[in-house]
Amino acid sequence: MKLLRRFRVLPVTLRVPLISAALMILLGLVASQGVLSALGRVQDARLSEAARLHVEGLSVALGPSVLRQDVWEVYDILDRARAGNAGQRLLLTVVADERGLVLAATDPRRAPVGKDATEFEQGAVAPQAVRMTGDPTLRVTAPLQYQGRTIGSIVTELDVTDLLAERRNVTLWLLVGNALATALLAFGGWLAVARILRPVGALVQAMDASGGAPRPIPAAEIPQGDPGLARLIQTYNQMTTAVEERAEAERRLADRERFVSLGRLSSSLAHEVNNPLGGLLNAADTIHTYADRPEVVRQSAELMRRGLGHLRDVTRAILDQNRLDRAGQPLRPEDFEDLRLLFEPEAHSRSQVLDWQVHAGAASLAGQPAAPVRQVALNLLLNAGAAAGVNGRVGLRVTNGGDGLSITVSNTGAAMTEADLARLMASGPLPPGGGVGLRLVHDIVAGLGGRVQHDRIDGQTVIRVDLPVHGGKDA
């Protein structure tokens, strides 16, 4: 079990070749078993035939001599038969008479004349039943028939060392051959599978690379021969592009917002400075013209002091403004104008149609904090823009609904994925991958006591955020 678990954690590029190698070994074993069993059958048949011919031939030759109990004749026949079989498998042949006593044997020292032949018949089988048992010596026995009656018996010891060696050799060659073939095929299988799975490995590497920032896979590495994998990698590449575009948009928006804020600040600064500037210049001219008239000079100086005081107030106010926590500022219609200013270029870059409707009045807007609401709206807009794709349609609608504010962001294009919906609607742990924008929306809305609704109506994704009235006016 432990081994199985360890095997399961191996990479697929290793597991598949291992499995194929194991199957090859299994196949090799089955094939080898088949060959060996066929060889065994052939050897048994050969052995059985040889034993049968030997015994039958001897029966014919020995019959009359055995009947006469002619020891020499029997020995002579056996001895000449043995000499004719020199170097072959007949080790010992014993001929016994009717009483079971040895009449003669090819080796009289082992089987002396007159000895009980029973001990030689132990383990002996009929010629047609002889089988290889692994024993290098096999015994065969057959009754000696002559003129229709049994006049004795023949026992022959067969030397099957050569057959055993042949079987051993075949086994060895099979083993070596199969091992080589299996190794070769397993290696080939490993190469093939590794090649087939290379794009998957590349995909995994690309996803894991550079600390979680997915990078696209070059087109050259996309396997054209495998449509499924090619589609998978193309989809992955699109995802990485979308993520990059999103990050780039966020960066650009942040820059732009800084510039917009800076512009507004400078224009209002210019305005506030310009207003008293005319008066101040007038006062300066007056003093210059009527330098000898103390009342006029005093009045002009007073005027200049008020003007400069105003300028001081302006600079102080700007300082104060920049020192303030902007999150505490109430929401204003200008915030949505800012958002539009920020988002419009994004929409235009994708040739998207923007449907912008802010129906809520300043009073109702003021019931909400500016910063979080802007963040919520911006995130939803960016998300919608990305989902709508080229030539899509993105809408923003802000209404004063009952006792709260409703912000509805809609877009054409593909529906939100389950993972994205989970980020937006639920509070559970974040699914791996993807951005954090939608989860931020969820968290901010929850923090403001509001709720998020998702709908898919007529091919459009509609996200509606309802926020209750806060004491924004007082903030």
Add this chain to the structure above:
Amino acid sequence: MLTRRGAILMAAATCAAPTVRAQAAEPFRFALTPVFLDNDAAVISALRAALASAMGREIELVQRRTYQEITGALLDGSVDAAWTCGYPFVQHRAELSLLGVPVWRGAPLYQSYLIAAADDPATSLADLRGGAHAFSDPDSNSGYLVTASDLARMGEAPDRFFSRAIFTYGHRNVVRAVAGGLTRSGSVDGYVWEVLNSVEPGLTARTRIITRSEKLGFPPFVARRTRRNEAGIQACAAALQGFDRTDQGQAVLRLLYLDGITAGEPLLFDGIAARMADLGGG
């Protein structure tokens, strides 16, 4: 020299010529037993050729398994001459006469050997009691009579002295039986054993000579005494005794490891007759 396995020879020749059958057109019938040599084809064809050449007529070689069959054939006239053993010659001395006696190692004499396996500790016949024994032929001098008469002198008989006595009908077979372990000991023709020792040293090396008999008359060529003066028989005797003077005859003698064939005397076989007397037989 031509190769051959069991080489020894045998044979005998008879010349018989019942007047009725002594016609030149008929082949001369010469009987052999395999007691000496094991049907060596080279010996047989050389012998036939040498006899035919010397006698100027066709030779029919007749082979029988036992001396008894040869003797019977000689006596009933179905063969003209034969190469047989001294023992049947002495047994039928009245009916048979010599055509020639082979000369081996300078004399028409040979010995009987008592042999056992090379590793057998026996040193005499008495040590072989209770073992199995191989004889060659009941009518063989060296292959039976010598040992049987020795036992008779000891007051024994083969059937009682040995646990089992078998007849192999061939001196080479006796050597095979002892070498292969079928019997513990055997009685064999010393000439055959020596020739085998030259041509099949692997076989004789597995045996050991325990005792050698006195020298006895070599197995002779014989014919019926009543036909001894027939022309065919005379020609046969002359051919045999002239082997050492013809190429074909010398070839036969070389194959048989013999020096020649002499006329021989019945006295040569007196030793055999003495042993027969000891045995109580003929």
